[in-house]
Amino acid sequence: MTDDRLAPTRPFLAASVAVVRDGRVLLAARGKEPMRGLFTLPGGLVEVGETLAEAALRELHEEVGVAASVIGPIRPVEIILRDEAGRVASHFVIQAHAAHWRAGEGETGPEALDVRWADAAEAERLPTTPGLPDIVRAAIAMAEATR
Template structure:
């Protein structure tokens, strides 16, 4: 369960974000989040879309900023909605994340202010990793899409 700060101001509308499942040698890049929501959970690198950039541009920018990886987008995977409510039922956070599938081009993953740990993982075998709620489904779909596009997943 994702914990949400109880003192957060209720959002006026959902926040648009983008992420990318990057594949390299059959593995997918995962990172732990360092901020709520999803603090300390394994997820895909990603973040908020800035005004004037496309969803794909945002996904690639966030990938580079968070973990130092360059990739190319292969296609759209699915969207994920992340929201929370306080004890009174008021919405505290609402994110809509456009999730893409990508192929690694260059760079080695590094940690930073938004990625506490990084690893290349088997997309179909996450074991007992503490992950964001829908990561397993996102990765199964991403793995299939990468394979259909001719990738070596």
């Protein structure tokens, strides 16, 4: 059986979460391809029967050992990568969420090579997945508005 994510026949639905604590968002450097080593939000594929927010919180705990409470959705991000011949190599639709931090510092592991709490300016300087700095800014603004 092949992993359809590596030779997609359809887009994959995923969810991520921007956990805000003291004006900073938890970022994780991807441990796997595609985009291994780039900083992004913890997240992953939505399982059948799971809401987007539930998937985001589950992945957050599984990947980096952090607990949070979702404030609300930010916006979806589409990641479409192509191979040298121009064929679609991967296609993900990821719904980003903002959340308030509850517990955990963030741990590295197979899914996260590095973790760090970054403000919006630092997110601008890091090597990140597409659109991440805008999502970080939106999450911080949502968290400040709901405190």
